[in-house]
Amino acid sequence: MFSRRQLLGAGAALVSTSAWGKTSNMGLPDAAVMETAATQPPLRPSSGPDYQPVVTLNGWTLPHRMNNGVKEFHLVAEPVEREMAEGMTAYLWGYNGQSTGPTIEAVEGDRVRIFVTNRLPEHTTIHWHGMILPSGMDGVGGLSQPHIPPGKTFVYEFDLIKSGTFMYHPHSDEMVQMAMGMMGMFIVHPKDPAFMRVDRDFLIMLNAFDIDPGSYVPRIMTMTDFNLWCWNSRLFPDIDPLVVSRNDRVRVRVGNLTMTNHPIHMHGYDFEVTCTDGGWVRPEARWPEVSIDIPVGAMRAYEFDAVHLGDWAIHCHKSHHTMNAMGHDVPTFIGVDKTNVARKIRKLQPEYMPMGTAGMADMGEMEMELPDNTVPMMTGWGPHGPIEMGGMFSVVKVREGIASNDYSDPGWYENPPGTQAYEWTGELPDFARAADRS
Structure with a gap:
């Protein structure tokens, strides 16, 4: 039914889909599709003002075409399969093959035309969260426009009158469609290429799902008791x-489209908050932080100068949000001797393993049997053992001499002698005594 061609060269996962032959869709721009959960290289501007493109963690940027001075994009709302982590795939709703949907990038002053094709089993719309535009383009079904029926394509067209970081999501059956993963980011770069210029520009969407272990489809009626806390529908490790x-x-x-706030904390640096949903923060109004709380339905951007080499954790500071698929009704067994009860249980279930008597750290090393399509509660290994994290966690890797267009993983950082915590064995090692003499 669909023809596919490579857009980014051999081995790339971004392909173009021309739907329904040469009929009603002949005038539509190609609907690019992403088939991998890996971070894709940024799309450099090919016309108009220059800008530093964003890098969407485990995501990608939607290509556009120029049509008489208008930038045209094509979003397809559809069921998708998203690899949330190795060994776990979720059946979600999203855009152009993925949840979260592709990032849209344009420039202040551009006129954009966005074709939205609905391949869902129910109607939908798209709301352009935080953007200043005509009421009829705001995307609230029943209020500002008719809902987009299944199989139909609607067109949104408006001028980008301010730069900043914005989001998009449905305003049709919003609770279901957002709980199923329908959301994405919309970046409007300043028309002055020198304004707020940076060398690296990263993009993270905070989202959450409630997916029972062994299952594939989110529970959409959940209000607060989520068990998978994600960045761009992806889980650590x-x-x-x-x-x-x-x-x-x-x-x-x-950006945050979950049902709770998230205090994002970065190790090794302080930074300054430079942008909110409302726009850029003037230099005299910026404030220093090491953690920034991202409210529900809001966006915050911060900046720092990468002067400290190393591997630096970045994560939500709500401790349950750096865990995967944990049950919230598990009793606490710290300090409880379960030897006798474990012996009795093993008569019925020989593989039973008692856990929790001394905390849950052993979960980071265990490889206990799990239901199919289930990711461990905390997992991931670093150069010194289990990292014991999951969910909303990653690493900022600062290295010497990384090329400007290189975003590949450089591996683990090797701490220079004298710069790593060490075991006390009764006397100071040579490097510490040498430091004392200096």
């Missing part, structure tokens, strides 16, 4: 790192 070169000026944009 399979969230890609933020790779930067030493002395780069780095921006991290974080």
Whole structure:
């Protein structure tokens, strides 16, 4: 039914789909599709003002075509399969083959025309969250426009009158469609290429799902008791790192479409908050942080100079949000001797393993049997053992000499002698005594 061609060269996963032959869709721009959960290289501007393109962690940027001075994009709302982590796939709703949907990038002053094709089993719309535009383009079904029926394509067209970081999501059956993963980011770059310029620009969408172990489809009626906390519908240890070169000026944009706030904390640095949903923060109004709380339905962007080499954790500071698929009704067994009861249980279930008596750290090393399509509660290994994290967690990797267009994982950082915590064995090692003499 669909013809596919490579857009980004051999081995790339971004392909173009021309639907329904040469009939009603002949005038539509290609609907590019992403078939992998890996971070894709940024799309450099090919016309108009220059800008530093964003890098969407475990995501991608939607290509556009120019038509008489208008930038045209094609979004397809459809059921998708998303690899949330190795060994776990979710059946979600999204855009152009993925949840979250592709990032849209344009420039302040551009006129955009966005074709939205609905391949869902129910009607939908798209709301352009935070953008200033005509009421009829705002995307609230029944209020500002008719709902988009299944099989139909609607057109949104408006001018981008301000730069900043925005989001998109449905305003049709919103509770279901957002709970199923329908959301994405819309970046409008300043028309002045020198304004707020950075060397690396990363994009994270905070989202959450309630998916029972062994199952594939989110429970859409959940209000607060989610069990999978994601960045761009991805879980640690399979969230890609933020790779930067030493002395780069780095921006991290974080949007939140979950049902709770998230205090995002980055190790090794302080930073300044430079942008909110409302626009850029004037230099005299910026404030320093090491953690920034991202409210529900909001965006915050912060910047720092990458002067400290190393592997630096970045994560939500709500401790349950750095865990995967955990049950919230598990009793606490710390300090409880379960030896006798474990012996009795093993008579019925020989594989039974008692856990929790001394905390849950053993979960990071165990490889206990799990239901199919289930990711461990905490997993991931670093150079010194289990990292014991999951969910909303990644690593900022600062290295010397990273090329400007290189975002590949440089591997683990090797701490220079004298810069790593060590075991006390009764006397100071040579490097510590040498430091004392200096």
